[in-house]
Structure formats: structure tokens, C-alpha cells
């Protein structure tokens with residue numbers, strides 16, 4: 381599994397990640413999981429990356445277990461280094477949250493099934509995956525095998541070249557406004573990992589059905605509640 385390159389990217393933005401502040405990122409958990417409170421809820425954050433939002437979630441009462449195959453220490457948070465399919469805890473979790481992770485694993489369906497088994501009855505799982513192939517042309521050169529700093533250069537050049545188009549799309553079509561560092565991160569993301577799987581929603585729905593969960597889809601991803 382080639383996922384080591386991810387750890388290189390977190391130094392790029394200091395106070396935000398993908399252009400989001402910790403507060404904005406934390407809010408997504410409430411939005412995506414459709415919940416009112418995290419108070420005393422066991423939350424498993426899979427592939428937490430930079431994890432800038434986790435201290436805020438902890439302050440709101442969540443009991444957090446954060447896993448990444450590239451561990452990064454975050455003060456006050458239980459962080460574990462695992463390829464998540466190897467993570468076999470005794471307990472189950474109220475919420476399992478995997479944002480932008482499954483498409484980078486070697487077998488997204490098997491990883492999803494594993495995560496679904498870690499949800500308590502009545503608990504919820506939220507996953508977001510790429511909905512289209514990204515950077516297909518450059519990926520032909522197996523850039524993920526390059527040194528991370530060189531992959532980063534490619535991402536930086538892409539970001540500088542394409543930023544004006546993003547800006548125009550923001551003005552004309554109200555597309556999300558992107559700053560340069562967050563664009564670099566996105567390009568880096570799509571280049572740095574060997575795996576980049578994309579499945580249609582109908583396919584992913586079936587994964588949920590196999591775990592007897594109804595799957596709710598919105599632009600942000602897939603949400604299931606365990607019976």
C-alpha cells in the first residue's frame with residue numbers, strides 16, 4: 381500500500397485545511413452525520429490527516445479515536461497508527477467518519493465493510509469518496525512513486541496554472557472560492573497515492589444494503605444508520 385506520501389502534505393496550510401478553518405471542518409461532522417450533539421458519543425475518525433478539527437470536537441464532548449496510517453500527534457487526542465483494515469477494537473462506535481479515505485485504499489469495498497462492522501446498532505457511518513477520476517493524465521506517469529517534494533512541485537505548478545480558471549468559475553458560476561494552498565493540496569491528493577478508485581453511487585448504495593443500512597446520499601457523501 382502506497383499511502384506514505386500523505387504525511388508530507390499537512391505542512392502546507394497552517395491554520396486551515398483545504399481552505400477550511402477548524403470550525404468549518406468540525407461543523408461538517410454535524411452536517412454529514414445529521415446529528416445535534418457529540419456529547420459522550422464515541423467517534424472513530426478514519427484517515428484523520430491533519431485533524432485540525434479534532435480538538436474542537438473533543439471540546440464538544442466527543443470521545444475520539446483517530447486513526448491514520450500516517451500518524452500525526454494532536455494534543456489531547458488519542459491518535460493511532462493503523463492501516464484501518466487491521467484495526468480490530470473490542471468496542472463499537474456511535475459514529476464512524478471517513479472523509480476522503482476509502483478511494484485511496486487497495487479495496488474500498490472491503491474497507492467499507494470493515495468500517496460498517498465497527499458501528500454500534502443505532503450508530504452511523506459517513507463516508508465520502510471521489511466521485512470522478514482526478515488528474516488522469518498526470519497519473520499515467522505514476523507520479524505517486526516520485527519523492528513527495530517532487531509530487532508537491534507538480535501540484536504547485538498545476539495550482540498556479542489553473543487558479544485563474546477556478547477564480548473565473550467562482551465569479552461566473554459561484555463555484556467554491558479556492559485559495560492557492562488549498563488547490564495545491566487537492567492536486568497533491570490526487571497524485572500522491574497509488575490507489576484512486578471511483579464508484580457510481582448505485583454501487584456504493586449496495587455496500588450499505590449488504591450491511592442492512594439504508595444509504596442516504598447528498599453532495600457531501602454517503603450516510604448510513606445501523607438498525
Ligand SMILES: C[S@@+](CC[C@H](N)C(=O)[O-])C[C@H]1O[C@@H](n2cnc3c(N)ncnc32)[C@H](O)[C@@H]1O
Nearest residue numbers: 383386427428429448449450463464479480481
Ligand atoms: C485525503 S486525506 C483526508 C484527510 C482527512 N480525512 C480530511 O478530510 O482532511 C486521506 C487520509 O487517509 C489516510 N489513509 C489512507 N489510507 C489509509 C488506510 N488504509 N488506513 C488509515 N488511513 C489511511 C492518509 O494517510 C491520509 O491522511
